[in-house]
Amino acid sequence: MKEQTKVLIVGAHHEEIEAECPNIAAALALAGCHVTILNPVGGWNWTYIRSQGEGARERVLADAAAAAKELGCEKVVWDYPVAQVDRYKPELIDRMAEFLIASDPEIVLMHWPLDSHADHRAVAQITRHVLYTASNISPDDHPEYRGPREIYAFQTGVSQAYHFIPDLLVKTDSTTMACADRAVACFGNTAPEYVPIWRKNFHTKAEYWGNLVDTPSPAEVLKFIGPKLPLDGFLLKKILGDRVISTPFDRFFYNQDFQL
Numbered sequence: 001m002k003e004q005t006k007v008l009i010v011g012a013h014h015e016e017i018e019a020e021c022p023n024i025a026a027a028l029a030l031a032g033c034h035v036t037i038l039n040p041v042g043g044w045n046w047t048y049i050r051s052q053g054e055g056a057r058e059r060v061l062a063d064a065a066a067a068a069k070e071l072g073c074e075k076v077v078w079d080y081p082v083a084q085v086d087r088y089k090p091e092l093i094d095r096m097a098e099f100l101i102a103s104d105p106e107i108v109l110m111h112w113p114l115d116s117h118a119d120h121r122a123v124a125q126i127t128r129h130v131l132y133t134a135s136n137i138s139p140d141d142h143p144e145y146r147g148p149r150e151i152y153a154f155q156t157g158v159s160q161a162y163h164f165i166p167d168l169l170v171k172t173d174s175t176t177m178a179c180a181d182r183a184v185a186c187f188g189n190t191a192p193e194y195v196p197i198w199r200k201n202f203h204t205k206a207e208y209w210g211n212l213v214d215t216p217s218p219a220e221v222l223k224f225i226g227p228k229l230p231l232d233g234f235l236l237k238k239i240l241g242d243r244v245i246s247t248p249f250d251r252f253f254y255n256q257d258f259q260l
């Protein structure tokens with residue numbers, strides 16, 4: 001049997017991926033990848049979750065697991081407090097390095113670091129650091145660890161990620177959208193007022209970006225981060241085939257208009 005391609009998606013908090021780029025996760029799972037969604041932040045100290053009283057945290061975690069399942073993905077929530085990610089940075093770096101080495105994904109999707117949400121920025125920086133240094137962070141030797149072949153950034157909300165000019169469009173279809181709609185609906189137990197908003201947001205973003213395709217077709221977007229330009233061909237393209245389309249943007253200045 002052919003080995004499954006392992007994909008790791010690191011989204012800050014428990015509903016991040018379902019609310020922002022669920023179709024990409026579903027498409028990768030449908031294409032046969034083993035997709036793990038890692039959410040370092042559980043969100044339990046959000047006032048809107050706390051205000052729901054006893055057992056809210058457990059219900060949120062159950063919603064999050066059910067949602068990922070609808071996308072065909074596995075979910076790992078570490079449950080760090082949303083407003084205190086910076087406080088736990090060293091611990092998160094060590095823990096993510098071990099997680100990465102143990103799971104050894106070929107493709108990683110991560111946050112874009114320019115984002116108005118502090119937890120998104122922190123998780124982007126932690127992820128990026130760990131992706132390039134995991135084997136140095138780990139106190140043990142891991143000669144078997146290969147490191148990811150391709151790293152991409154997904155887009156959060158249009159009022160969140162900025163300077164986000166995508167490199168690739170990933171076309172959605174009725175199957176991935178149905179998975180996405182079922183996934184976001186899972187948060188109805190604990191965030192009923194947000195579910196229709198999140199749903200509308202990812203549909204609207206997909207419609208917007210889809211207008212860049214020659215024959216308009218809703219799509220979610222990615223930026224290529226590294227670690228190396230895959231001159232022999234993108235693994236993501238091999239997996240997702242015709243769903244993946246290059247965007248018609250010139251890159252002459254986009255990589256130079258800011259420095260991190």
Ligand SMILES: [Zn+2]
Nearest residue numbers: 012013016117
């Ligand atoms: Zn978020």
